[in-house]
């Protein structure tokens with residue numbers, strides 16, 4: 001019987017065995033395996049180790065350290081089980097407990113996932129200081145090793161150690177010690193990443209639930225509908241990808257292997273919002289939840305709701321969802337957001353999570369508030385003297401036009417430009433039907449892209465003349481800041497004319 005150390009909170013099984021190797025002065029990894037597993041072929045898996053029953057046996061029936069508890073508290077299994085078919089989760093769990101040949105990584109989809117696994121084991125330098133203070137030694141925390149988590153929820157950015165997650169020496173359990181860490185400066189971490197790591201920790205600690213792929217399909221269909229990202233029965237996939245890209249940034253998604261290519265019909269985000277025919281990584285789920293629900297995300301409540309089939313009802317039915325509740329603060333937050341951005345605008349300006357929460361728990365109030373606000377707003381708009389407003393605006397536009405007419409260096413004169421320069425809210429653009437003079441003016445004087453490009457060509461030619469330079473195609477194009485890809489046919493024609501006329505003349 002090996003005298004394995006008691007695992008610390010959230011310590012990986014991998015780390016416990018590595019520490020045992022240090023304590024027992026094991027001369028080689030094979031001897032360590034023999035000592036703990038009575039086998040020399042056990043693979044040192046960081047995330048999803050097998051043979052937990054055998055490890056628990058060393059603790060001699062300690063009820064706090066059963067194989068089941070090791071699985072839930074000291075591996076990454078809790079991040080995988082809610083997101084695969086319940087039958088697969090059960091099989092993988094049994095393999096991890098009793099140790100058999102097939103790998104849990106394959107069964108739970110980790111090995112085949114498009115999510116890029118971290119190359120090195122990670123650590124939080126500030127947590128190491130605390131560990132040393134409290135325990136007099138260091139250990140590998142399981143949260144640090146989860147793909148997508150960039151920071152410690154208490155401190156800052158995680159750093160890469162020198163230990164490979166998938167090392168060539170697959171039977172070696174490497175301890176966290178000064179030899180394995182490196183000195184590096186931790187980068188600043190955004191609030192969203194900090195929040196992500198807290199949510200992942202919550203998922204790791206969550207009680208086990210089993211969720212069928214059908215339940216996930218219903219959940220995502222409801223999310224798209226409540227966010228208004230659908231047209232009839234069709235989901236607005238472009239809108240969803242825009243939401244994700246804006247919230248997380250394209251480079252972060254690409255870094256994880258989760259970039260969203262709208263030209264690919266089967267990109268991962270589209271398939272997540274369609275009928276679930278395969279499972280997705282916990283990271284794909286949680287990135288979408290956080291972008292949709294923002295600070296209102298409660299991963300445990302969400303998992304419980306999905307498992308209870310709360311979302312499986314027909315969306316066209318307006319029956320009340322269970323568990324109604326009233327939160328006065330949330331109602332007031334929504335009211336303020338609507339006053340500022342309007343009902344639709346609020347959802348696109350950081351309040352979609354609040355909207356979903358209210359839709360889920362306080363739907364009657366939400367719908368009636370939105371309706372009365374819209375009616376009141378329409379009445380207010382009807383009271384406006386549009387003719388007078390039309391005259392005021394158009395005079396401002398004319399004044400602006402007169403002032404800028406001879407300035408060839410001016411930016412492109414667009415609708416937005418005229419409104420912004422006149423200090424008129426852009427929201428007025430949608431009322432152009434009621435502002436006929438403004439409409440006429442803008443139709444006549446706003447510049448198209450072609451017109452703007454031609455103006456830039458003219459400015460470039462003037463520059464060449466003033467500096468006694470020859471008209472060369474590439475030179476004018478460069479002066480006019482026009483790339484081959486962006487140049488419009490009409491502009492290209494003008495450029496061709498200018499160059500050929502000058503060279504033939």
Ligand SMILES: [Zn+2]
Pocket residue numbers: 124125126127128152153154155156
């Ligand atoms: Zn930390």
